[in-house]
Amino acid sequence: MIKRTIYIGSPAYLKLKQKQLVVENPEDKSIKGTVPIEDMALLMLDHYQITLSNQLVIKLQGNNVAIISCDAHHLPFGVMLPLHGHTEHSDRVKYQLKASEPLKKQLWKQTVEQKIKNQQTLLRLNEKPYEQMDLYWQNVKSGDTTNCEGKAAQHHWKHLFENFTRERFGHSPNNMLNFGYAVLRSIVARALVSSGLLPVLGIFHRNKYNPYCLADDIMEPYRPFVDKMVYNYVTQYGVPEKLSKDCKAYLLNIATQDVWIDGLERPLMVAVTTTTASLYKCYYGELRQIKYPELD
Template identity: 25%
Template sequence: MSYHIVSIDAPDCSLSCKDGQLTCKSAEGDRRVPLEDVGAIIITSFSASIHSKLLLEAAKYGVGLVICENFKPASLVLPANRATDTLLTRAQAYIPAQLRQRLWQKTIDAKCLNQWSLATELAPDDHRLAKFGALARGRSPSKEAECAKLFWRIFAERVAETDDFRRERKGGGPNNLLNYGYAVLLSTILQNLFAVGLDPTFGIAHVIREQSTPLAYDLMEPFRPCIDWRVAEWIRLHPGEEGMEVTREFRQWVTGFPLATVDWFELTLDVRGVIEGVTRSFRQAVTTAQTGPYRPWTRTTTKWAG
């Protein structure tokens, strides 16, 4: 599979293909990239026009197109040979129970460490951090729930500034901000799953429901603190009740999180690039039936930048 996943977000752009080159024309000028170097094209632009020549040439080169509405994938255009990747589909559908458990454990380990890291940033003098860190690095069967309880208590005190805050899908306070941010994160994960050919309906831990995408929910877990940090910063900059409303300005603020720079092992990338790398590593783990290739993101920089 070719390496590059090309994201198209320029407004009023035109996409076409000439001499094997993907061409994007916009007010910012023309940009070109060889189709042979492209693995997938993600289109989040609200008003892009796509020439039929690009659809045909993309099919010849095995390039998939993910077309989004409000950043959430709405349509998937795949070449016939990629739409019938039976080896990958079979590998996803029949992940051995032990491999599934080990992949999920790596995911939860990363999530808990990231929550502890963010809690340390939000409340560096909190007396619960030592216990939190030990839990995040430990192997307790209830580790995820215990870390979540500690994290949201600290978040409530230092961000929501109330003892009444509870993390709930339909709760008040910062919950609406968090829900919107998680929706943006979920869409970003879905974009990359489709781009590398993974079926998001085959998850490793989240429950399968009608029209659900459990794998996207699985892989987004370590990145949730990126949204938590983004929301915490927004509330700090906008104190009071108005800071709890999902305004147009907040939507613009939170949708910018994929461009924040973070470290991922020995690389420094934006969050969008890290999500792509994690998705690819998961794909390799599934196709090889090994946990080694899978590398969920864990924050390593001294300054939280999610």
């Protein structure tokens, strides 16, 4: 069953009743809606006047639901995850800690290659210059020592949107990309925890201030799926001046986008769990190739 993403964007009191999330209007105590906890994957809180009961938080964490809080700019700011989400957590972490540098460099090489291939496909599908991307993904070295990822990214952003510069706080549609990537990061972090891995221990990213280094690594080949959604939105509706509720509702559908992975078409959220499960098997020594999605 496809897990649901729940977005709360107005004042609300959230509580637990009969294994369901209950959304209550704080003014008149009326019930605005209910959702079974077992159906949820992400809960996004996008208003300062939202209150959660601790009983609800514990139940959400027990079901591996990622709780995402947004900042004043309505962008995902933090994510709350359970400390562990797999019965073999401690054993799996041992293999993650023992992963050799050559293995991690090979995994990063595979990650960069698939990211560039997906970027190339997105350009090709939209009749943008894509041929040069062959040069980048075919020449990725172990650990991407020649920075093919960065070179491919420059080409990707130069041609995907007109008169566009990809910046963290740049003009729209940067805000849509930022929002989509933040949601994607939460999905990946949740899947890593459910696979018994620590999101903080990356295969490439090593920033000591970043608690989600591994999530930032594994999400890279999935980023073009966010790019695709943003491109389609801009093509149909134009570049939005601000990140409206409609934009956010549209981007939250990233979790249910169909992707090809391991020879099957699956929702992105399910595909991510396939990726994180294969990552553990690479750590364990059962696989040599991490499973990533193919954009088509």
